[in-house]
Amino acid sequence: QVQLVESGGALVQAGGSLTLSCAASGRTFSISGMAWFRQAPGAEREFVAGVGGNTFYKIYADSMKDRVYISRDNARNTLSLQMNSLKPEDTAVYFCAASRLRLGRDVNDYDYWGQGTQVTVSL
Numbered sequence: 001q002v003q004l005v006e007s008g009g010a011l012v013q014a015g016g017s018l019t020l021s022c023a024a025s026g027r028t029f030s031i032s033g034m035a036w037f038r039q040a041p042g043a044e045r046e047f048v049a050g051v052g053g054n055t056f057y058k059i060y061a062d063s064m065k066d067r068v069y070i071s072r073d074n075a076r077n078t079l080s081l082q083m084n085s086l087k088p089e090d091t092a093v094y095f096c097a098a099s100r101l102r103l104g105r106d107v108n109d110y111d112y113w114g115q116g117t118q119v120t121v122s123l
Contacts, residue, residue: 033103
């Protein structure tokens with residue numbers, strides 16, 4: 001099993017920046033792709049960004065690719081998401097996810113999930 005714990009969520013003003021972190025523990029050697037998803041109230045969980053096991057291959061949601069940067073440190077078993085120029089519509093719970101097999105954009109590609117961290121962007 002793999003445990004994921006997110007941190008860094010906060011209330012920020014529109015236009016601000018925020019960095020989220022995810023700490024992985026347990027059978028971390030079994031992890032392939034890792035990603036960030038988000039879920040706003042009443043909405044489906046949506047893909048934000050992902051990174052492969054080698055830490056170099058990265059994918060981003062088209063809607064956010066100009067404002068976010070994902071990074072991964074396998075030695076420290078951490079995943080980060082830097083978000084810039086935040087907008088009120090970025091308000092959501094942000095989830096860290098890990099997959100045993102692949103890097104994908106669908107929730108079904110991932111085997112492990114954190115509890116989420118709340119990001120609220122005010123005007």
